[in-house]
Amino acid sequence: MWMGAAISVRNVSKSYSLNQGGRFVALGNVSFEVRPGEFLVLVGPSGCGKTTLLDLIDGLSLADGGSILIDCVPVKGPGLDRGIVFQQYALFPWKTAKGNIEFGLEARGVPKAERAARAAHFLDLVDLADFGDRYPHQLSGGMKQRIAIARALSYDPEVLLMDEPFAALDAQTRERLQDETLRIWRQTGKTIVFITHSIDEAVYLGQRVLVMAAGPGRIVADIAIDIDRGADDLRATPEFVALRHRIWQLFHPEATAAARVVRDGVRQSTASEESRAS
Numbered sequence: 001m002w003m004g005a006a007i008s009v010r011n012v013s014k015s016y017s018l019n020q021g022g023r024f025v026a027l028g029n030v031s032f033e034v035r036p037g038e039f040l041v042l043v044g045p046s047g048c049g050k051t052t053l054l055d056l057i058d059g060l061s062l063a064d065g066g067s068i069l070i071d072c073v074p075v076k077g078p079g080l081d082r083g084i085v086f087q088q089y090a091l092f093p094w095k096t097a098k099g100n101i102e103f104g105l106e107a108r109g110v111p112k113a114e115r116a117a118r119a120a121h122f123l124d125l126v127d128l129a130d131f132g133d134r135y136p137h138q139l140s141g142g143m144k145q146r147i148a149i150a151r152a153l154s155y156d157p158e159v160l161l162m163d164e165p166f167a168a169l170d171a172q173t174r175e176r177l178q179d180e181t182l183r184i185w186r187q188t189g190k191t192i193v194f195i196t197h198s199i200d201e202a203v204y205l206g207q208r209v210l211v212m213a214a215g216p217g218r219i220v221a222d223i224a225i226d227i228d229r230g231a232d233d234l235r236a237t238p239e240f241v242a243l244r245h246r247i248w249q250l251f252h253p254e255a256t257a258a259a260r261v262v263r264d265g266v267r268q269s270t271a272s273e274e275s276r277a278s
């Protein structure tokens with residue numbers, strides 16, 4: 001049975017040393033929980049620490065303070081319980097699609113016959129059953145990213161970490177892969193932590209969206225995405241538009257403040273006109 005793991009991020013901080021001396025605090029005291037099988041999206045402006053946080057969950061780097069637990073086990077480095085997909089496909093150009101998937105399995109000691117069977121299964125899952133013998137340069141950007149997803153899933157991690165995986169793709173391919181990711185998530189029951197700049201993508205994919213801000217990187221809102229996903233043209237529904245606007249306001253507090261000044265200014269001048277008129 002496929003099953004996602006729970007993730008606990010507790011009081012995590014991370015700083016980097018700067019060339020000119022001193023340290024830059026990329027994350028300050030970040031805490032949140034992810035339920036087993038949940039699709040969580042982290043959204044925030046450039047530089048707010050999204051990649052730093054995902055790398056810490058993957059164990060590619062270690063926190064200065066706090067702890068990260070996967071099913072109650074502290075993260076001490078990369079592990080087979082987590083798979084990661086990066087923005088750039090990171091496929092070996094000299095290996096076929098199938099070879100790229102099998103390579104990761106070989107490194108993990110999976111026997112040859114099982115490697116081939118698993119590669120075929122995951123190529124099928126990402127709808128590329130007929131493309132296993134193609135090399136990366138013979139595949140479109142969207143196909144390469146699907147291979148990267150198949151590769152990450154092939155060793156059956158409980159958690160799938162996705163770092164802006166569709167940012168380099170055209171809008172149409174991006175929407176298609178968003179739908180495929182949701183399908184794969186429903187089919188596999190993995191816990192997914194997905195990071196993006198795009199508010200639209202966050203609301204479309206997430207069951208829950210954590211909004212981050214910079215200086216230092218922190219979580220400023222935790223928003224449940226409670227919408228009817230069966231709706232036609234989901235992005236055009238009032239619920240979707242309202243959620244997108246709510247998150248947009250968190251991204252742009254200065255724009256919201258400016259709008260308030262204008263609105264209140266209008267109100268005040270209307271009030272004074274009314275009082276003059278009476």
Ligand SMILES: Nc1ncnc2c1ncn2[C@@H]1O[C@H](COP(=O)(O)OP(=O)(O)OP(=O)(O)O)[C@@H](O)[C@H]1O
Nearest residue numbers: 016017024026045046047048049050051052053197
């Ligand atoms: N190795 C490093 N040394 C110094 N500063 C770093 C290092 N890595 C990241 N930073 C800084 O930490 C902050 C967070 O970076 P991070 O890549 O996590 O942000 P992000 O939200 O993923 O940004 P983007 O959306 O642009 O990818 C940034 O200000 C960045 O400049």
